[in-house]
Amino acid sequence: MRIFTVVAVVLAVLTFGYAAYFGVAWYSASHSSESQFAATRDDALRSGQVGIANFLTLDYKKVDEDLQRWLNSSTGELRAEIDKDKDSRKKQLVDAKSVTTSKVLDSAITELDDRAGSASMIAVVESTVTPADGKQVTKINRYLTKLTRTEDGWKLSQLGPLRAGV
Amino acid sequence: MPPSRRRPIPTPPTGGRPKVAGLHRRASDAAAAPEVVEEEQEELKAPTAVEWTPPATKESTEEFAEKKARFAADAEKTESEAPSALAGQPGWMLPAALLLVAVLLGGLGTFFLVKSRAVSYDAALVDAAATSAVNGQVREAVEKSFSYNFADVESTEKAARELLTGKALCQYNAVFGPVKEVAPQQKLVVTVRVVSSAVSSLKGDHATVLVFADQVTTRTTDNQSGGGTAMLRVSAVDTGGRWKIDNMEMFGATAEQTQQLQTC
Incomplete structure (x- = not known):
């Protein structure tokens, strides 16, 4: 009987070592700096996609709501710009009397500085513009945006179309 | 268990009777010795606990009486448990329990192994x-x-x-x-x-x-x-x-x- 006890003890010790080793391996693999950097990149990308879709979607019937959403998804330079000429922008949008909806078809991060909390992203965006009294038009455009990390996650700090000949 | 046997030894001197303490030790050692040979080492606890209590009664001070009562109760408990443990839990219990633990740990280890292999990330920008x-x-x-x-x-x-x-x-x-x-x-x-x-x-x-x-x-x-x-x-x-x-x-x-x- 004693021999069984000894064998069982040895087995238990060995399996404990086995479990402990791979437990640590799993932990370190999923907490490596590489996978954290990848997670940061995905986070920035997701925020950028949502931010761009937010910025390129507007409805002249609810301009206030749209402007507020723009402010919420932007920071720094871009936010200051919107905030500065909020009223003239609002008038412009109301006068245009059009509804624009956009979705990001594809996007990718071009640069990411985890420490500085800044990133650049390019995106292909499909926008559908529906004028109040006209035929709707669908266009595909390309955009370049800069993202900055804030306390509330990544936000857009610059946004502009990439026109031909840039 | 040696510690439990030694614990009462310093206590008699506080009672002011070194001679009795010497006697008591010899008596308990002598009594315990044959038991050890017969039983397995694990069972040593029970007999010694029983053995030292009666001598303590002889020299009982007021404090010691209380202690004695407590120890006696403990001894009774272990006494009543020990035989039933021997009868109801045969020797295969410990290896079986250890084997079960080994199997569980093996499963856990394999789970961790699979998980650690499955950790993957997109290397874009990372590399x-x-x-x-x-x-x-x-x-x-x-x-x-x-x-x-x-x-x-x-x-x-x-x-x-x-x-x-x-x-x-x-x-x-x-x-x-x-x-x-x-x-x-x-x-x-x-x-x-x-x-x-x-x-x-x-x-x-x-x-x-x-x-x-x-x-x-x-x-x-x-x-x-x-x-x-x-x-x-x-x-x-x-x-x-x-x-x-x-x-x-x-x-x-x-x-x-x-x-x-x-x-x-």
């Missing part, structure tokens, strides 16, 4: 060197194979053959075929420049790159030029150190272009 290699080579491939000079057809075709592979070659021919037909007559010069590009996915020897390109077409017969923009999602595959394009998807392609690409 800076590979990312910039993919990016640079895809840019070069797009620029070289889509730029065209009627005076030097050979270099474009050579670039396409070298930098594209598989399905992308067919797609290239579908898109570029019509251009090639009119090129010599119109003396076309097509310049493609990648404005911006980024690796959106990099896994092993497969990568996806988003490419924004500008195209300038000049008809040298009458110096008319036109331009356009293109957005491509390009798949690239690593062929022994060189990333080659193996698939292209065009965003905002005209119906005609889409039709041409569908033949591939």
